[in-house]
Amino acid sequence: MRIFSLSALECTKLLAESRLGHLACAKDGQPYVVPIYFAYSDSHLYAFSMPGKKIEWMRANPRVSVFVHRRGRGREWKSVIVDGRYEELPDRIGHKRDRDRAWSLLSRHADWWEPGALKPVTPPLSGHSEHIFFRILVDEISGRQSKEGM
Numbered sequence: 001m002r003i004f005s006l007s008a009l010e011c012t013k014l015l016a017e018s019r020l021g022h023l024a025c026a027k028d029g030q031p032y033v034v035p036i037y038f039a040y041s042d043s044h045l046y047a048f049s050m051p052g053k054k055i056e057w058m059r060a061n062p063r064v065s066v067f068v069h070r071r072g073r074g075r076e077w078k079s080v081i082v083d084g085r086y087e088e089l090p091d092r093i094g095h096k097r098d099r100d101r102a103w104s105l106l107s108r109h110a111d112w113w114e115p116g117a118l119k120p121v122t123p124p125l126s127g128h129s130e131h132i133f134f135r136i137l138v139d140e141i142s143g144r145q146s147k148e149g150m
């Protein structure tokens with residue numbers, strides 16, 4: 001097996017063709033990683049969530065990293081690591097265009113909202129459950145792939 005670097009174009013192609021990533025954020029020196037669905041467009045990864053630990057942590061420290069990978073034949077794989085910045089898209093004037101963009105990209109998949117909206121504990125009926133759209137601005141990107149033989 002040999003390892004190769006992916007070009008910037010190959011990295012963005014993998015992001016554009018992928019949906020599942022592992023989002024890492026950090027607060028007070030403690031990392032935290034969760035799987036999330038995303039949609040890539042124009043140097044941003046768009047995603048949806050309910051309030052919780054990752055949103056709280058990314059609000060406190062917007063520096064994040066996202067790992068995306070795809071298996072190939074046998075032991076072959078491709079992966080991309082994005083270093084980027086969390087940007088919340090609140091339901092307010094000034095963010096409507098980007099929020100609509102997030103919605104239209106994510107809703108290309110059926111039940112796109114479900115993993116982000118469901119929690120083990122159902123919030124009280126009286127509680128206001130905020131729907132959060134956010135995006136990660138891609139600052140740095142790197143990619144690698146393994147190929148068998150040669």
Ligand SMILES: Cc1cc2nc3c(=O)[nH]c(=O)nc-3n(C[C@H](O)[C@H](O)[C@H](O)COP(=O)(O)OP(=O)(O)OC[C@H]3O[C@@H](n4cnc5c(N)ncnc54)[C@H](O)[C@@H]3O)c2cc1C
Nearest residue numbers: 034035036037038048049050051052053054055115116119
């Ligand atoms: C395939 C897949 C796709 C997903 N897509 C999305 C998505 O698009 N958007 C989204 O918001 N969420 C998605 N999730 C769920 C996500 O991984 C988190 O579980 C969820 O968002 C809650 O994260 P939180 O930080 O708000 O945790 P909180 O509800 O605030 O809970 C925090 C506590 O629960 C633990 N915890 C949280 N999630 C997990 C977990 N998955 N496994 C084990 N322990 C956990 C943490 O360690 C922490 O101690 C997806 C999960 C999977 C498996």
